[in-house]
Amino acid sequence: MSTQAAPDAATAASASGPFAVAMIARQAIVNTQQAVIGHELFNRARSSGEHTATSDVLLMFTALSHTGAEELLGNKLIFINCTHETLAGGHLDLLNPDKVVLEIPPLGHTAVDEVNARLPILSALRERGFHLAFNHTVLESAYAPWLPLADYIKLDLSVLAPDQLAVLVRYAGRHSKAELIAEKVETAQQYDFAAGQGIALFQGYWFARPAVIEARVLTPAQACIIELINKVRQQASTEEIEEVLKKDPSLAFNLLRLINSAGFGLQHEITSLRQAVLLLGLKKLFRWAALLFTATRASGAPSSLGHTAVVRGRLMELLTLEILSQEDADQAFVTGIFSLLDVMLGMPMEAALGLLNLPAVVVAALLRHEGTLGDLLTLAQACEMNDDAAFDRAAHNLRLTSSQINLAHLQALAWADQFSEQ
Structure with a gap:
């Protein structure tokens, strides 16, 4: 409106x-x-x-x-x-x-x-x-x-x-x-x-x-976000996750701001990182950290990288919901978000993935385009490059129609555009 x-x-x-x-x-x-x-x-x-x-x-x-x-x-x-x-x-x-x-x-x-x-x-x-x-x-x-x-x-x-x-x-x-x-x-x-x-x-x-x-916004360091993502993926204890947050004041600052916002409707201000982690939960904490990572990049990397990664993640998530489960869609989102990890960190993809504790199917998709996630990543890249042959092969493998893919791509672009505006 x-x-x-x-x-x-x-x-x-x-x-x-x-x-x-x-x-x-x-x-x-x-x-x-x-x-x-x-x-x-x-x-x-x-x-x-x-x-x-x-x-x-x-x-x-x-x-x-x-x-x-x-x-x-x-x-x-x-x-x-x-x-x-x-x-x-x-x-x-x-x-x-x-x-x-x-x-x-x-x-x-x-x-x-x-x-x-x-x-x-x-x-x-x-x-x-x-x-x-x-x-x-x-x-x-x-x-x-x-x-x-x-x-x-x-x-x-x-x-x-x-x-x-x-x-x-x-x-x-x-x-x-x-x-x-x-x-x-x-x-x-x-x-x-x-x-x-x-x-x-x-x-x-x-x-x-x-x-x-x-609003003055603190930008957390990539290393701390990666460490946080790993701890969450490992389902580490609240104490271990709290220690990571303590290493980077910007991460702690952003998390406490989020938890103490009016959107959470809490009666009393939360000043403990431990309480903040417990209130948010591991699944939401992971998604928050992954999206936060796309806003950071190595020196010299183009600012459009984060936007492209978010488009890929959202597109793959939406398409997976057409054919598989919500859990599979979560993994598809992660695959897309980290598909430019090598460029963001300025190192080969294999070395970059060595820094993160990601599911084996996600790693296989990112390194070798294997499995359903690999086909989805190929499809997302084909949409970016207007590669008709790769588009058709991946769509056939996934049993997705052009109309399904095009609609999801438009939705992903709109979603990512608004995220990148912030």
């Missing part, structure tokens, strides 16, 4: 040493007493200074890992713009859903089968406790299956005429239990009219312009 572009902010100071700067903007959502009930978060593109409205739960992951929860969110609801491609991403596992509102965009095409195809994912998110918000298109007949899932419906005053707004408010009141939010409220007249229609929540310049927060 679109939001108003934030005003220009002062240029962030140049990153230095182990620090980088993340730009996150938030805009208040208020009630009729003008008390803040929540904030919508969105990313600020550092290169152009423009607001990007495609940020989703990956922004949430970055915000909670790197920014003080009290500074950014307080104890209010968090509204996050989503894309359908990334709703099934593993980052949602890192969040306590109680305070998170996922803003679900309309589809490009509103065929009934497409709407119904998305319904199980949306229903599962709501069953897990996430709140769902939609824009006014959810009131169209094509989206009738989604309407019972709506906790909030946003009505954009910049595109809805007063008579349209009145009709939609009445329809929503009869056919849903959602709370209505008037957004893009820029004048007292707009506020008075919307309130007069019975709308009780508001967002827009009339109340508050988006505020930009600069």
Whole structure:
């Protein structure tokens, strides 16, 4: 869902040493007493200074890992713009859903089968406790299956005429239990009219312009992340994992920021690395560390490497879910993420893999393209290189159709693009 572009902010100071700067903007959502009930978060593109409205739960992951929860969110609801491609991403596992509102965009095409195809994912998110918000298109007949899932419906005053707004408010009141939010409220007249229609929540310049927060982000060293990944893979004791985290203040810093974020909904601040590890769990800790690794690289390595690795990992994960189990999909994700390990570390792949404790099937795929994971890696590389012959061979071996592969590739590109924006 679109939001108003934030005003220009002062240029962030140049990153230095182990620090980088993340730009996150938030805009208040208020009630009729003008008390803040929540904030919508969105990313600020550092290169152009423009607001990007495609940020989703990956922004949430970055915000909670790197920014003080009290500074950014307080104890209010968090509204996050989503894309359908990334709703099934593993980052949602890192969040306590109680305070998170996922803003679900309309589809490009509103065929009934497409709407119904998305319904199980949306229903599962709501069953897990996430709140769902939609824009006014959810009131169209094509989206009738989604309407019972709506906790909030946003009505954009910049595109809805007063008579349209009145009709939609009445329809929503009869056919849903959602709370209505008037957004893009820029004048007292707009506020008075919307309130007069019975709308009780508001967002827009009339109340508050988006505020930009600069979060200083520590970048952990590759060696410590590799050691952490190994300990997790070995199912090492909490004490052993804690010792690794203590070696690199940036790793400890990022983990404690994540655990103490509003997304986890904890009543008391966690200051113990041991408690943080126990709360997150080994599976989530591994995925967090693997994604964190893609953001680091050896001196001189191109910055696009991490993005390519994330695309491969997500593409292979999505395709594996078409033919195998979730456990197999997890291994496919790991294979893709580490498929450029040699370039990231500046050493031969065999030597690089010697640093990590990875499953034998993953190592075989990375070194020799063996097995199903090897075919998936070949397929991912063929998609990058437009190698039709390799594409056809791998697709045949995996019994995947071109349409399945192309859709998964588009979804993986969108997912990785939003991760790399952070």
